[in-house]
Amino acid sequence: MSTAAQIAQMKAYTDAATSGRYAKRSGLVGKYDNVRRLWEDEVTRFFLRPHLEQLIDRKASQMKRVRIMDLGCGSADGYELLAGIRRRDADLQEFEVTLLTSAVLGLYKGVDLNQELIAQARDQYGQNPKLIFQQANFSAGLPLVGNERPYDLYFTSYGTCSHHNEDETLIGLLAEIAERTRDHCLIVCDWLGRYSYEWQTLWTNDLPENRNMDYVVSYIYDKEERAQKRDELEHLRLRLMTRQVAEAIVQQAGQRAGVEIKALQFFDRSVLTGRHMDTAEYNPHAQPLRQAVNSLHEASVRTDLSQLLFDYVPRAGFEFINDYFEHLQMCWNSLVTFVDELMVKYDEKSQQYLTPPRPIPASYPPALREMMERMRRVVEATGWLGYGLPRENIIEPQLGFALRHLVTRLQQGLGCAHGLVGIFEVDKSGC
Ligand SMILES: C[S@@+](CC[C@H](N)C(=O)[O-])C[C@H]1O[C@@H](n2cnc3c(N)ncnc32)[C@H](O)[C@@H]1O
Structure with a gap:
């Protein structure tokens, strides 16, 4: 085929690109x-x-x-x-x-x-x-x-x-x-x-x-x-x-x-995932949690779970809100660290934990306990899969859904x- 004929064929790609349907899609931004x-x-x-x-x-x-x-x-x-x-x-x-x-x-x-x-x-x-x-x-x-x-x-x-x-x-x-x-x-x-x-x-x-x-x-x-x-x-x-x-x-x-x-x-x-958490425009202590949650749900992208850990800075004079956010922080971080530990302890080859995961304390709020138990089952059921990036494509998105459930159950409207x-x-x- 001549170069001119090959160039003429390029129109198919040009049309695709200008239609917007060839745009690189990302759930990260x-x-x-x-x-x-x-x-x-x-x-x-x-x-x-x-x-x-x-x-x-x-x-x-x-x-x-x-x-x-x-x-x-x-x-x-x-x-x-x-x-x-x-x-x-x-x-x-x-x-x-x-x-x-x-x-x-x-x-x-x-x-x-x-x-x-x-x-x-x-x-x-x-x-x-x-x-x-x-x-x-x-x-x-x-x-x-x-x-x-x-x-x-x-x-x-x-x-x-x-x-x-x-x-x-x-x-x-x-x-x-x-x-x-x-x-x-x-x-x-x-x-x-x-x-x-x-x-x-x-x-x-x-x-x-x-x-x-x-x-x-x-x-x-x-x-x-x-x-x-x-x-x-x-x-x-x-x-x-x-x-x-x-x-x-x-x-x-x-x-x-x-x-x-x-x-x-x-x-x-x-x-905790409003858009201005990432910009910190109105709160110098805001952490980019939206970015971290976006990453949890992004296919085939591995998330550094430490980016999800949240350190609430209270504001004097707003005690009822401070209490709520402190409680939320403790629950959120407990779930994240628990899942991180599960993944460290889980051995893909033997398909079991190298050391048993720590028990879920009975004193924890029910929504947190439920989500910790769910994530334990997710790691055990999928950690050994090997193909298809189970951490990136199953465990991390499931952690996202577990965090969403936790926040939704704890919110007060x-x-x-x-x-x-x-x-x-x-x-x-x-x-
Ligand atoms: C925050 S955006 C939400 C857009 C959309 N509902 C969504 O879910 O993404 C607010 C929308 O309200 C429209 N809007 C703002 N003031 C308005 C008004 N006085 N009358 C009609 N629409 C208005 C804006 O143009 C914009 O599309």
């Missing part, structure tokens, strides 16, 4: 890193699942499908999150486990102020007539057009409610949702947590005065680039939230609408993490 996909999305799904399941059943009993409005949808991220909720996780035999199937979804409407993100969402999902997108400002009221029917689920994700820097706009929006609800709806509000360790310098006991933060979007760059681009970095003004304040906002909205907006659940998401999420309900069916 970027918006959709391993922590986002495997911890944050999954923890949100875990808490939403029972409520979405009930909602779907409720609509089915009325011979209706579910209508969803995603406020601040970005490039349809909420759709992807919700569509990924499974009916359950545990069994092995079934293939079709999706909760929000196409047959169940009536309509998903994504709303965002950002034109580029709306265009991206339309690019990806525009061919599906049940997924529609609208550019609108949710601070100016509920974006309903003409006689558009109300929705069954009003969804927000990843701190979107923190764009309501003045509580009044959120109160107004929630009140409008409640007023327009005919029978029943669910509302999911997602804020930045007031007491995340990653911004410990911003902690305050003067909640009415110190409400917002200057959020710098520096985490998308690595350390050197961050330093070089410091003056060009984008900043957002965002509301920080505690559960107590969120409850007060929702109560005010309910009073205004003349109907109760009932809190069903609060949870803290990304307690108070605003002590990157994200604080509230799930609410308006129910007029008995009125």
Whole structure:
């Protein structure tokens, strides 16, 4: 083949490269890193699942499908999150486990102020007539057009409610949702947590005065680039939230609408793995734990487990939070060191421990004991496999899931993490 003909064939690679599908993917960095996909999305799904399941059943009993409005949808991220909720996780035999199937979804409407993100969402999902997108400002009221029917689920994700820097706009929006609800709806509000360790310098006991933060979007760059681009970095003004304040906002909205907006659940998401743990922008003591957890879940990458060990530095005047984080640190580190010891003691050739692993103390919290026992079984069941990098591809990801479970069981839904999420309900069916 001539060189010219060979060059002509190169177009196949050029097309592939420009389509973006040839891009090097890594779960170690970027918006959709391993922590986002495997911890944050999954923890949100875990808490939403029972409520979405009930909602779907409720609509089915009325011979209706579910209508969803995603406020601040970005490039349809909420759709992807919700569509990924499974009916359950545990069994092995079934293939079709999706909760929000196409047959169940009536309509998903994504709303965002950002034109580029709306265009991206339309690019990806525009061919599906049940997924529609609208550019609108949710601070100016509920974006309903003409006689558009109300929705069954009003969804927000990843701190979107923190764009309501003045509580009044959120109160107004929630009140409008409640007023327009005919029978029943669910509302999911997602804020930045007031007491995340990653911004410990911003902690305050003067909640009415110190409400917002200057959020710098520096985490998308690595350390050197961050330093070089410091003056060009984008900043957002965002509301920080505690559960107590969120409850007060929702109560005010309910009073205004003349109907109760009932809190069903609060949870803290990304307690030690918020994006600014890695940047240490707002806390000089923050350690890059997100990076270490990303590495645990990255295929065929070996993680230095000492990078996961966490040394909480308390802040005077915040004893109730200090106690919580100290407890969490002790549990987290106990699990990490236990797994490290198991791997040191396990002998692949003889398929047993060189010296027996230390017993799990009965005094440890149940969630920690469960996860230590689970990891002991994982190491024994897979440590001898040899092929397929059992440490990198099985034991480390399982340690990631065990740490996720531990943090999820210990969280209290108070605003002590990157994200604080509230799930609410308006129910007029008995009125
Ligand atoms: C933190 S991002 C979350 C995006 C997406 N929901 C996700 O899960 O990745 C917040 C989103 O809210 C949008 N937003 C901010 N203020 C808004 C407003 N007043 N009205 C509508 N959308 C807004 C932003 O453009 C952005 O896409």
